[in-house]
Amino acid sequence: MARKTGSNGKKTARELRIAATRLFAKYGYAAVSMRQIASEVGVQAGALYLYTPDKQTLLYQIMDRHMDDLLEAWRAQAPSADGDPIMKIEQFVRFHIRFHLNRGDEIFIAYMELRNLSEDNFKLIERKRREYERLLGVILEEGNISGRFALCDTKLSSYAIIAMLTGVSTWYKGDGRLDLAKIEEIYLCMVRGLVLNGGSKTQS
Amino acid sequence: MARKTGSNGKKTARELRIAATRLFAKYGYAAVSMRQIASEVGVQAGALYLYTPDKQTLLYQIMDRHMDDLLEAWRAQAPSADGDPIMKIEQFVRFHIRFHLNRGDEIFIAYMELRNLSEDNFKLIERKRREYERLLGVILEEGNISGRFALCDTKLSSYAIIAMLTGVSTWYKGDGRLDLAKIEEIYLCMVRGLVLNGGSKTQS
DNA sequence: GTCTATAGAAGGATAGAC
DNA sequence: GTCTATCCTTCTATAGAC
Secondary structure, X not given: OOOOOOOOHHHHHHHHHHHHXXXXXHHOHHHOOXXXXXXXXXXXXXXXXXXXXXXXXXXXXXXXXHHHHHXXXXXXXXXXXXXXXXXXXXXXXXXXXXXXXHOHXXXXXXXXXXXXXXXXXXXXXXXXXXXXXXXXXXXXXXXXXXXXXXXXXXXXXXXXXXXXXXXXXXXXXXOOOOOHXXXXXXXXXXXXXXXHHOOOOOOO | OOOOOXXXXXXXXXXXXXXXXXXXXXXXXXXXXXXXXXXXXXOOHHHHHHOOOOHHHHHHHHHHHHHHHHHHHHHXXXXXXXXXXXXXXXXXXXXXXXXXXXXXXXXXXXXXXXXXXXXXXXXXXXXXXXXXXHHHHHHHHHHHHOOOOOOOOHHHHHHHHHHHHHHHHHOOOOOOOOOHHHHHHHHHHHHHHHHHHOOOOOOO
16 A cells, blocks of 8 residues: 555644654654654655655754744733833743743754754754844843843843753653742742842943 | 784773763764764774773763762862851852863763663763752752742752853853853852842742 | 655674784 | 774665555
8 A cells, every 4th residue: 555544744744843853852863763753653764755855954944943933922922122121031031931841842952952953054043042042131131221130241141041941841841849830930039039139240 | 904003092991082072062972973983083993892882881981970070079179068058159150160161071961961871871870960969959958048048949949050050061162252260250140149039938 | 645665875883803 | 902894783865656
């Protein structure tokens, strides 16, 4: 037999993306074979090449789509430009954690598999990554300028905050003692402390 | 010819470790071949098996040695038990960053390649990792108990602080605008802000 | 749209010469 | 202690049947 009963291209394309995302996150891009992915999708390896030109593109598209979703989701609910910096940073923290926990696999890949991108693909993704870091950077700068924040270095602070928030994925299991709301509160506390008292502000 | 002039087992063993560390950090364990490592060392692939039973053990030993070095280095300069919590946390931050920047490759591997360890090896490394996290956890608890710190959740705070400090490796290049001392100061500011005001302390 | 089959390259690991 | 040669497996990607 050639074509499976009830087979469906749209569905397979979707399942390919999901399976690849799950496997790349769990075992790493380089450690996962096209056969493994095909097996998870329920087709033979050769059939995957109807949906992706190669494995590298598969990785790139997962990461690119993720970055687009992330930036788009932020824009869709971004605070108004003239708001309170504290409110903005709180919104960012909540947003990042919430988005993160809904898409643990994608974020994991986005941070772990950068080195497995081809040179060109890396540049494209890196640009979007910086765009996201910049969103936080701007909030921190505004806070410093308005005198509400006391950060020594807004650039490093944005790195630090993102690293700390993203770190949630390394231990969050979804079945532990803490639910989403609790985690958000705890991290909000820490970030508030960090930005409000994060330095003698001897430089900026 | 069989044995290379001036060849030397001790030296090759050392170079194997160094080359594997460098390559695993740069490209990832799964993406690096034994042939690549051998080429970097300057021997043929077969010769590597005089020094390691297999590739997995090579990864494990790099990580295990690193964790031992890390724990040992901390013990060698750990603050006295009865000191000020603020002083202790500052010492931890300085220590982590300094140790980190001297061994970027090893720490990168220690955090990125956990999933490529065999099940048994993972358990062994994970135990040492927890031991290290615990060092910080104890400092944070002491600080909370003494009333100097105001943390909502010391366990999550230790995760957050370690994630944030370890994140330095993702951008530090050693040739940028910031030297070690400056980076230490900036992160000290942030961590101080975080622990001193990191919550309404509604729970602990 | 998916299958089977396979080309062609590369991988981990071993054997035996020197 | 290292080399060459090679076994065997696995991989990505393609070709052609259905």
